[in-house]
Amino acid sequence: MTTLYSTQCRLHPSLPSSFSSSSSSSFIQCVTFSSSPKRFVAAEASLKSQPASHLTPLQTHQNHGATAATVAPVENDTLIEGLESKLSSVTSLEESLGEVDFEKDENESTVSITVVGASGDLAKKKIFPALFALYYEGCLPKNFTIYGYARSKMTNAELRNMVSKTLTCRIDRSENCSEKMDEFLKRCFYHSGQYDSPENFAALDKKLKEHEGGRISNRLYYLSIPPNIFIDAVKCASLSASSGNGWTRVIVEKPFGRDSDSSAALTRSLKQYLTEDQIFRIDHYLGKELVENLSVLRFSNLIFEPLWSRQYIRNVQLIFSEDFGTEGRGGYFDNYGIIRDIMQNHLLQILALFAMETPVSLDAEDIRNEKVKVLRSMRPIQLEDVVVGQYKGHTRGGVTYPAYTDDKTVPKDSLTPTFAAAALFIDNARWDGVPFLMKAGKALHNKGAEIRVQFRHVPGNLYNRNIGTDLDRATNELVIRVQPDEAIYLKINNKVPGLGMRLDHSKLNLHYAARYSTEIPDAYERLLLDAIEGERRLFIRSDELDAAWSLFTPVLNELEEKKIIPEYYPYGSRGPVGAHYLAAKYKVRWGDLGLDTEQ
Ligand SMILES: NC(=O)C1=CN([C@@H]2O[C@H](COP(=O)(O)OP(=O)(O)OC[C@H]3O[C@@H](n4cnc5c(N)ncnc54)[C@H](OP(=O)(O)O)[C@@H]3O)[C@@H](O)[C@H]2O)C=CC1
Ligand SMILES: O=C1O[C@H](COP(=O)(O)O)[C@@H](O)[C@H](O)[C@H]1O
Numbered sequence: 001m002t003t004l005y006s007t008q009c010r011l012h013p014s015l016p017s018s019f020s021s022s023s024s025s026s027f028i029q030c031v032t033f034s035s036s037p038k039r040f041v042a043a044e045a046s047l048k049s050q051p052a053s054h055l056t057p058l059q060t061h062q063n064h065g066a067t068a069a070t071v072a073p074v075e076n077d078t079l080i081e082g083l084e085s086k087l088s089s090v091t092s093l094e095e096s097l098g099e100v101d102f103e104k105d106e107n108e109s110t111v112s113i114t115v116v117g118a119s120g121d122l123a124k125k126k127i128f129p130a131l132f133a134l135y136y137e138g139c140l141p142k143n144f145t146i147y148g149y150a151r152s153k154m155t156n157a158e159l160r161n162m163v164s165k166t167l168t169c170r171i172d173r174s175e176n177c178s179e180k181m182d183e184f185l186k187r188c189f190y191h192s193g194q195y196d197s198p199e200n201f202a203a204l205d206k207k208l209k210e211h212e213g214g215r216i217s218n219r220l221y222y223l224s225i226p227p228n229i230f231i232d233a234v235k236c237a238s239l240s241a242s243s244g245n246g247w248t249r250v251i252v253e254k255p256f257g258r259d260s261d262s263s264a265a266l267t268r269s270l271k272q273y274l275t276e277d278q279i280f281r282i283d284h285y286l287g288k289e290l291v292e293n294l295s296v297l298r299f300s301n302l303i304f305e306p307l308w309s310r311q312y313i314r315n316v317q318l319i320f321s322e323d324f325g326t327e328g329r330g331g332y333f334d335n336y337g338i339i340r341d342i343m344q345n346h347l348l349q350i351l352a353l354f355a356m357e358t359p360v361s362l363d364a365e366d367i368r369n370e371k372v373k374v375l376r377s378m379r380p381i382q383l384e385d386v387v388v389g390q391y392k393g394h395t396r397g398g399v400t401y402p403a404y405t406d407d408k409t410v411p412k413d414s415l416t417p418t419f420a421a422a423a424l425f426i427d428n429a430r431w432d433g434v435p436f437l438m439k440a441g442k443a444l445h446n447k448g449a450e451i452r453v454q455f456r457h458v459p460g461n462l463y464n465r466n467i468g469t470d471l472d473r474a475t476n477e478l479v480i481r482v483q484p485d486e487a488i489y490l491k492i493n494n495k496v497p498g499l500g501m502r503l504d505h506s507k508l509n510l511h512y513a514a515r516y517s518t519e520i521p522d523a524y525e526r527l528l529l530d531a532i533e534g535e536r537r538l539f540i541r542s543d544e545l546d547a548a549w550s551l552f553t554p555v556l557n558e559l560e561e562k563k564i565i566p567e568y569y570p571y572g573s574r575g576p577v578g579a580h581y582l583a584a585k586y587k588v589r590w591g592d593l594g595l596d597t598e599q
Contacts, residue, residue, distance in 0.1 A: 109216035109246060110143040111532060112208045116233050117225035118148025127222055128163040130524035135184045136169060139529055145211040148190045149204060159190035170519050195225065196232035198240045205241035218246035220531055227255055231269045238273035251280045251531050254345055255336055259556060260549040267542050280531045281540040285346035287523030290482045294353050315435045315588045316354065317452040318347045325391060325443040325571065330407030337416040342440040344552045350451060351436055355426055364536035368544060375547035379425040381555040387578035388559065389419030391443035394570035401571035417566050418442045421579035423586055435586040439579055443571040449482040452591035463503060474505045477591055486512040486520060
């Protein structure tokens with residue numbers, strides 16, 4: 001096989017002795033890509049004060065390997081059964097799995113990834129599987145170690161057993177899957193400790209140093225713990241387990257506070273121990289393939305950008321729905337509600353990317369500057385422009401679905417919204433008067449996330465007095481289906497073939513499963529890789545966060561102070577009817593009603 005190589009370099013700031021120290025010294029990381037499966041060969045060289053503009057940004061985790069063959073659905077089942085049987089052998093891993101004998105070259109660097117809260121739901125469900133996927137794809141650096149850290153008592157073997165149960169291989173490239181899993185698990189270790197114990201973190205530091213073997217050591221901490229212990233963990237990691245000669249970064253999970261004040265307090269506390277550059281606030285929706293594609297769609301296609309304004313767009317809809325309730329997370333959820341859980345972060349981030357002006361470049365700061373401008377141009381949200389709902393129990397087909405307040409961790413009289421719809425406006429020249437409608441809910445009839453862009457009427461439409469289709473309703477609509485079954489489609493009016501003249505509303509459809517044979521990476525894969533590479537584009541900067549909270553805090557306070565009673569909707573329904581009145585107030589019809597959907 002011919003192997004093609006290309007090398008790209010990026011400047012990394014190095015923070016030698018503690019989290020908060022600043023240093024003018026930097027080093028360049030060069031990564032060589034090849035078309036062979038082992039395509040990631042990292043070499044790092046020390047360099048002082050090289051201007052970042054001299055460097056090409058890295059784009060590592062795209063597909064550089066050979067294109068995989070499409071696997072027919074019937075074969076997938078067989079493949080999955082095969083993987084399951086391989087997995088069962090991995091689950092019996094013992095401590096004897098042994099540890100990796102890294103080659104020790106002091107000029108090389110290492111990356112140690114510590115998952116703080118490794119015993120928890122997110123770590124098991126998302127973080128370890130994403131790390132394995134990166135390893136499987138050859139995207140992790142050569143010398144890496146993964147540590148799980150939590151209070152639970154576990155041996156390395158027990159952690160490996162736990163982790164192995166959630167690992168899967170790419171369906172389209174399952175070669176050597178169980179060997180890859182074994183290799184990966186050999187790089188996983190566990191350290192039990194308290195989140196507020198400098199001594200326990202010092203013991204972790206000692207173990208990390210043994211793996212790092214005197215080389216340049218880069219450390220990534222993923223805080224997969226409840227927010228009330230973020231600061232304890234950051235403090236201890238900072239004081240006792242930061243890198244001595246490389247970078248130290250911390251990924252912080254949401255929620256970042258519950259309003260402007262608590263968020264600002266969290267940022268202030270984090271900044272006692274970390275610089276802004278070290279904080280990677282994750283919003284996993286930014287790592288989703290179609291959300292990342294938004295900018296590509298807008299800025300690399302001539303046909304969209306000229307239409308992207310109040311002149312042609314009538315309204316924009318951002319819709320999130322889940323067909324299950326808060327099962328198992330009611331304790332967390334009741335303190336936050338759907339507006340904080342989904343709207344203030346995931347949907348607002350999408351809105352900002354959707355509405356921003358063309359950034360100066362693809363650099364993180366240029367993109368984030370544009371997003372902040374959008375957020376700061378937004379009109380304060382009026383209580384009359386918000387509808388809240390809460391799901392109630394429902395029996396269908398002999399199955400009883402619980403009410404939100406049936407959850408034992410939720411107070412019986414809770415008013416916390418599990419559904420919300422809101423109308424938002426951006427008071428700038430591009431978007432003046434265009435309603436951005438958001439809708440998010442749990443325990444609805446389906447699961448999905450999408451962006452719908454409804455265009456204006458065709459002026460003086462020749463076909464208006466026609467002809468099979470009500471053209472007042474059949475305006476163009478661009479739908480970006482983020483999940484599931486990713487797609488981008490444009491609804492257009494088209495002549496029905498035949499001798500007569502009849503129009504129908506059809507779709508130009510870019511359906512990812514049909515167009516691309518590769519599996520779409522999970523959002524956490526992209527974001528973890530970016531954090532390892534120091535790419536901040538998809539992480540939230542503190543001023544973005546402030547602007548997002550400034551927008552939502554007043555209306556959240558008003559909802560709580562006025563004890564607004566949510567509109568109750570049955571589990572599994574389409575949500576409160578109030579959402580339709582809200583849309584109608586702005587002469588909008590929700591695009592996800594299903595009446596004109598998807599042939
Ligand atoms: N789960 C999910 O789908 C999502 C989670 N998140 C966020 O990610 C973070 C982790 O989520 P998740 O894994 O669900 O959280 P968990 O509730 O599962 O907590 C993670 C771990 O933290 C420790 N822990 C839990 N509660 C406490 C406590 N009160 N005091 C000290 N330690 C505690 C436990 O480990 P031990 O007892 O072993 O120390 C637990 O295994 C949270 O900030 C959450 O909001 C964000 C998006 C989605
Ligand atoms: O952040 C969160 O996201 C999940 C939905 O994420 P998805 O990637 O599965 O769409 C949501 O269930 C959870 O309540 C929220 O905290």
